[in-house]
Amino acid sequence: MIITKSKPKEAVLRSLEDITKVFIVGCGTCATLCQTGGEEQVEEMSKFLRERSVGKVVVETPCDIRVLKRDLSPHLGTIESADAILALCCGSGAQAISEFTGKIVVPGLDTLFVGETERIGRFYERCRACGDCIIHETGGICPIVRCAKGLLNGPCGGMANGKCEAGGHTRDCAWVLIYTRLKEQGLVERFKEIRTVRDRSKRAEPQELKTR
């Protein structure tokens, strides 16, 4: 899931300076689960903006251009009359809205990471979308995202008592977790293997996937 966080209200107001009519678009998928762009949050933002809010809708998946078109179509007249759209969804959804409507789009959320949900309000980054998954070599734990340095041959010298130096030895060191998991799985030899350099060219340009 794409994890998002609401921008502070003051920041939203600053971005909406000079804008008098705002249409609000929420997201019925990830941002609803994060409680940042669901029905409740869209309603709350609309009330906060009072008369500046001219309309609102929660699109099922704003990042899917087909669904976006379907859900925004009944509101195109109101959207046309608005000066800007306030997007309560991830950056991908916000850009799809911009592309489809051609309107000024103001982000109301910050997109944080691809994450795992423990419970509502507790999310953990688990994937950096690096394009080269190797978690079968590392006990199902991704070192790219869970090691603060993204090392492939950790741990580094900053590990103390099984904890990571980044953030002041509060989080578990990913490489100690990897070692422990591989040992439990009887695969400790895999830990000892040298993982060679990554091909960063896979992430050096904007990614596209066209299978058909």
Add this chain to the structure above:
Amino acid sequence: MRKAYSGFMRALSEGKFVFTGEVEPKKTTKLETIIWAANVLKSHVVACNVTDNPRARAYLSSLVASYVIQKEVGLETICHMTVRDRNRLALMSDLLGASALGIRNVLVISGDHTTSGDNPGAMPVYDLDSTQFVQMVRGMVDNGIDLNGNPIDGEVRLHVGVVGNPNADPLEVEICKVERKINAGAEFIQTQIVFDVEMAKRFLKDLNSSIPVLIGIFPCKSYRVAEFIANKIPAISVPKEYVDGLRGVECLSNASESKNKIDAVNVDYFSNFIKELKKTTKVAGIHIMTMGYESIVGKIADGLRNETRKGN
């Protein structure tokens, strides 16, 4: 056995017990301090390490400082290179530059995370990790190629060392990590600072290294420094007897007498530490980190050299 390009590696390959020191360039354009520190170390160590943006602080370049020390002081250097601040292109470029300038030893370090430094908004690079850096150096030195197989004009004459941490807990994970770096082609190991001789002994025994290991020590110039390390640096165990030894002498009203007594505590403590390691392990030498207390290096190193000669 690989050919030795440096005095440091030659001494190690001849089985000599070696001492190395350390110079830390600061956020400055002035070279006087590093030249002064290197001059203090010169007659007591085979080479001195030159740190690269330690604790993620942007300081004068380790490569420049290493070159200046070798040229102006005549002391061989072990140039630190952290993988935190430069991608593979910049690291390869610096390695070519180092070799061209006559620097013969590099020590690769992951580097403290950027968020703990003096520019916490910096991007942490980590394009390579230290193991991959070692592989890169091996390709350059042994095969004359860069990381992507492109040929290099001229011989790359460098030795690459890595760091180990005897204080690590769990130690078995650290041992596996260091073994990986040895398998990648590292030629020497210098460790993080150790105060507890038993920890150094356990590390050396568990690692049973096929390459020379220099144990890192850090004589503290005051009780306060020792107390800070004991209380604030996670996982560095500082024996109470050492801290108490410094506390006992520091409160003297006479500053010069106090300094002499602190020196004496350090010489006594670390001489015994080193003698114990020499007696019971395969330790190849000692790396003395000082951070402004360079004067202690000669007192510890020369004392032991005299001791050995007398013994012989």
